[in-house]
Amino acid sequence: MTSFADITTIGVGGHIARFIEPTSRVGVIEAVEEADGRGVPLCVVGGGSNMLVSDAPFDGVVVRDARRAITVPDEAAPVEGGDRTVHVNAEAGCNWDDFVAFTVGLGLEGVEGLSGIPGTVGASVVQNIGAYGQEVASGVESVEVWDRLEKRTAELSAADLAFGYRTSALKTSMYAAPAVPSDRFFPTPRYVVLSVTFALRHSPTGVVGYGQLAKALGVGVGERMATGAIRDAVLRVRAAKGMLEDAARYLNPAMAGTKRDDQMRAALRAQYGDAERAATRPDRDRHSCGSFFMNPVLTDHEAARLPQDAPRFDAVLPDGTPGVKTSAAWLIDHAGFHKGFRTAPDAAAGLSTLHTLALTNRGGASADDVAALARTVRDGVQAAFGVRLLPEPVVVGLAL
Known part of the structure; x- marks a missing residue:
């Protein structure tokens, strides 16, 4: 079972x-x-x-969803007249990083900064995944969905999807309020993604849009680099922070066929060297939900209460007014929860030894163990800074 x-x-x-x-x-x-x-x-x-x-x-x-096809309705080569847009359609069950590798290999720009994010194409638009200066929203043209309320298929445009920071109209259909599940549509949105059509750009280069990535590439923010080089750098940076999924999970029969064999083998070689080592020496820093807490977006008044050295970035509040985004990882660390923190020395769940945003299963953890760690960190941050962190994962059957 x-x-x-x-x-x-x-x-x-x-x-x-x-x-x-x-x-x-x-x-x-x-x-x-x-x-x-x-x-x-x-x-x-x-x-x-x-x-x-x-x-x-x-x-x-x-x-x-076991459907994983990627198709290119347009010509992959640039057309005459200067329009370099190329549409790519992916079925919802397609592994997200397989999709990114496919588009980079085709010479397309638009999602290379999202390399290495675990999950599927269908989930990517629910969460509006983002990293290193890109969000999936910027490349989405339309999403085909099954509307569970109207009991019909529908084609939703990017505007219909109401993308925001780590959210979309798909995700909000699951919640009555932030982190409060809806009575009707939870843990599955009202709209079930069937496929996604992206509008990408035919270009051998992409923009380096994030400082940490620019540093890894030895260039300035805003410069252009080969999309393949950007992808490789993103994968290296994510690996250094333990933010790549454990490729060994695809050796589990329950995960068979969910990722392309060549991409799985490449990930295993990069992480472990070979499959035998992967099976016997799991990397516990990768056994996580990724970033567990979202970066808080605060009002100016709330942000003014933070220490002067707390990170601050321009952002937009849910009501559309200007706000200030700060770093959840910074808050967690400065509240005293450092890399590797556990609630007890022998606790089976702990913060990653590489990144404070990742709550990890150190081996044999239960869901209750992870939830207890999440509550400890959340409550500690609130006590220290007056900011209540919200979980990024979908939490099912547990009260945080």
């Missing part, structure tokens, strides 16, 4: 009553419709990288 521990990057979570992997568009819709029609809990998962699920059995249906 498949469990959430088998299919999530943090490796915790209870057994699943029914696990379905549809191989067709109709199959995905039918699986969702059947669960909704029966009134049982439904969880549509991608790569399992942004989830923390209770250890209790999940008495419902988990759907993982």
Whole structure:
């Protein structure tokens, strides 16, 4: 029997009553419709990288889209007249980094800075993933969805999706308020992603849009570099911070076929050297949900209460007014929760030894262990700075 521990990057979570992997568009819709029609809990998962699920059995249906095709409706080469736009369509179950590697290999610019982010194409637009100066929102032209309320397919434009910092109209349909699950659509949005069409740019170079990345490449922010070089640098920087998923997870039978073999082998070589070493010496810093807390966006008044040396960036509040974004990692560290922190010396969950934003399963952790660590860190930051951190993962069956 498949469990959430088998299919999530943090490796915790209870057994699943029914696990379905549809191989067709109709199959995905039918699986969702059947669960909704029966009134049982439904969880549509991608790569399992942004989830923390209770250890209790999940008495419902988990759907993982097994469709992973990428197609290019346009000519891949630049057309006459100067329009360098190339449309690329990917089915929702496509591994996100497989998609990035495909577009870079095709000579396209637009998502190279998002290399190495775990998950799927479908999940990418729900979360509006972002890193190193790029967000998925900037490349999305439209998303085909199944509307669970209207019971029909729909084509949503980028404007319809209302993208924001780590959010979208898809994600907000799951919540009554930030981090407060909706009574009707949780843990699966009202709109289930079927495929995504991206509008990328035919170019051998991309913009280096982030200071840390520019430093790794030895160039200035705003300069252009080969997209392949940007991708390689992003992967190196993410690896140094433990923010690449553990490639060994794809040796688990429950993950078979979810990532292209060549990309999986390349990741295994980079992380471990060979599959045997991966199976016997797991890298616990990679057993996480990625960044567990979102960077807070504060009002000017709230930001003024922070220490003078706290990071500050221009941002937009949920109501559309100007705000100030600060660093969750900085707050966590300066509240006394340093890299490697555990609530007890023998605790099975702890902060990554490389990055304070990652809560990790150090081996044998339960979901309750991770939740207890999350609460300790959140409450400590609030006590120190008056800022309440919100979780980035979808938290199922647990109260944080």
